[in-house]
Amino acid sequence: MTPRWERLPTEPPLAGRLYMDAILRPHRSLSMAAFRLMLIVVIVLNAAMAAVFLAHGAIPVAGFLGLDVLALWLAFWLNYRAAQVHERVRVGVDRVLVTSMGAAGAESHWSLNPIWARVVREGRGVFIRAGGDAMQVGAFLSPRESESFAAALEVALHRARRGG
DSSP, X not given: OOSSOEEESSXXXXXXXXXXXXXXXXXXXXXXXXXXXXXXXXXXHHHHHHHHHHHTTOHHHHHHHXXXXXXXXHHHHHHHHHTTOEEEEEEESSOEEEXXXXXXXXXXXXXXXXXXXXXXXXXXSEEEEETTEEEEEOTTSOHHHHHHHHHHHHHHHHHHHHTO
């Protein structure tokens, strides 16, 4: 294996011992149940305001209040769809395997020999460098989560290089 990342068409099996198997997901602070409750409250408030405006003859305002609810629902739908993105980082004896899953469900697989891998923490996320190549993983992690993941990845790579 060369000291660079290789893109693979499918996810290969890892031979031997597995030193790390981490799935990284973006954090969402509002659960789906809380979102539904918030949307119901917004709908009720907008319906009450629309009734007041309709009683005063301002018919178009009711339509715009409906568009307001639609825009809020669409924004959160896109947000929750983006939250389906995740990355899986596995470190085995023979390779480091990074699988990225996009919001639409498309997967990409990247492989690297752990001998060449170096963990670098800079800016947002963690970089796994090899030669002149670098792959960023966990760009959506908080600074504390990035530090913790970088430390665990460094330990896993050290063990993979040593073989134990």
